[in-house]
Amino acid sequence: MKNILIGFAIAATGLAACNNSSNQTADTKQGDAKSDTAMATHQQVKQVTNDTAGTGSTPVTSVVKFPANELITGYLQLKNALAKDNSKDAAAAGNTIVATLAKVDIKSLSDKQTNGYRDIADDMKEHGEHIGANAGKIDHQREHFEMLSKDMADFIKTFGNGGQTLYKDFCPMVNDGKGAIWISEVKEIKNPYLGSQMPDCGTVKETIK
Amino acid sequence: MALLVVFIAIQFIQPAHNKSKELLATDFNKLFAVPDTVTAILQNACYDCHSNNSGYPWYSNIQPMAWMMARHIKNGKEELNFNEFGSYTSRRQISKLMGIANQIKDDEMPLSSYKMMHKKANLTKEEKVLIMDWMNNKADSLSANN
Ligand SMILES: [Cu+2]
Numbered sequence: 201m202k203n204i205l206i207g208f209a210i211a212a213t214g215l216a217a218c219n220n221s222s223n224q225t226a227d228t229k230q231g232d233a234k235s236d237t238a239m240a241t242h243q244q245v246k247q248v249t250n251d252t253a254g255t256g257s258t259p260v261t262s263v264v265k266f267p268a269n270e271l272i273t274g275y276l277q278l279k280n281a282l283a284k285d286n287s288k289d290a291a292a293a294g295n296t297i298v299a300t301l302a303k304v305d306i307k308s309l310s311d312k313q314t315n316g317y318r319d320i321a322d323d324m325k326e327h328g329e330h331i332g333a334n335a336g337k338i339d340h341q342r343e344h345f346e347m348l349s350k351d352m353a354d355f356i357k358t359f360g361n362g363g364q365t366l367y368k369d370f371c372p373m374v375n376d377g378k379g380a381i382w383i384s385e386v387k388e389i390k391n392p393y394l395g396s397q398m399p400d401c402g403t404v405k406e407t408i409k
Numbered sequence: 410m411a412l413l414v415v416f417i418a419i420q421f422i423q424p425a426h427n428k429s430k431e432l433l434a435t436d437f438n439k440l441f442a443v444p445d446t447v448t449a450i451l452q453n454a455c456y457d458c459h460s461n462n463s464g465y466p467w468y469s470n471i472q473p474m475a476w477m478m479a480r481h482i483k484n485g486k487e488e489l490n491f492n493e494f495g496s497y498t499s500r501r502q503i504s505k506l507m508g509i510a511n512q513i514k515d516d517e518m519p520l521s522s523y524k525m526m527h528k529k530a531n532l533t534k535e536e537k538v539l540i541m542d543w544m545n546n547k548a549d550s551l552s553a554n555n
Binding site for chain 2: 326339346347
């Protein structure tokens with residue numbers, strides 16, 4: 201009998217430990233009337249310029265309507281919430297990213313784009329879900345944010361910067377000394393991994409025009 | 410008394426077991442050359458919830474433990490399945506490898522309820538470091554290849 205009681209107690213803790221599991225997002229396929237033309241413009245090669253070497257290069261004229269802009273906006277909201285140590289706003293932004301991804305009409309992409317997009321989007325979706333589900337656990341949100349930032353950097357390389365100048369920043373002090381990157385819309389450093397602990401750790405590694 | 414009746418009644422409702430001996434091409438150990446030491450730790454501490462083949466101890470036949478386990482296995486496998494690791498894109502494989510290292514570093518995995526019942530799942534510091542280093546190195550080498 202004692203064993204069974206212990207079993208119950210453990211069952212209770214187990215259930216409590218597990219309650220933030222899956223928050224499934226419906227994969228609604230919403231046809232976006234504009235996306236056909238918008239995606240066609242993706243074919244234009246986007247250029248990522250280095251701050252130092254970039255003077256002579258043509259800036260990217262991005263007229264991409266979807267999903268670049270919306271996704272980048274969601275990501276930047278997340279980044280800014282983390283920089284302010286605001287776990288709740290970060291969760292909201294994580295959910296926004298998931299919702300935006302659910303709107304993408306894969307069929308409007310070319311085959312080549314589809315492969316690249318799927319790979320990035322699947323990963324982004326998972327990180328977005330975990331960030332959304334973990335309000336109050338900012339350390340865990342930041343772990344997912346690190347991986348999401350790599351996805352975002354690759355996303356911008358493939359699909360452009362949505363027409364806005366972005367910065368790729370790097371802080372060597374996080375992640376057990378391995379460092380980590382993030383994407384920002386402002387030149388000034390506002391570290392999303394350390395927040396108020398050390399807001400100015402980092403340097404601009406790349407300017408994406 | 411009513412509680413006891415309910416307790417006995419629910420014993421007859423048992424979820425299906427998660428047991429498959431099939432070795433899939435997508436298996437973690439087919440994908441990577443994993444040292445035996447690492448495999449042993451993962452099998453002892455993680456496979457009950459993150460593979461297609463769970464161990465079922467005595468209490469797993471007592472409700473509500475059986476339901477709780479089934480839930481852990483379902484949610485755990487959705488998150489990470491070592492037998493189907495190869496079905497993830499390379500980008501997600503990298504994320505999962507880093508996620509494993511992070512979960513162990515943060516002491517989030519294995520679940521604490523599980524550690525109470527499974528001594529072998531209480532990893533020593535050395536075991537944790539071994540797993541974290543291996544996962545992080547693997548993630549780095551996969552990233553470098555992309
Ligand atoms: Cu998570």
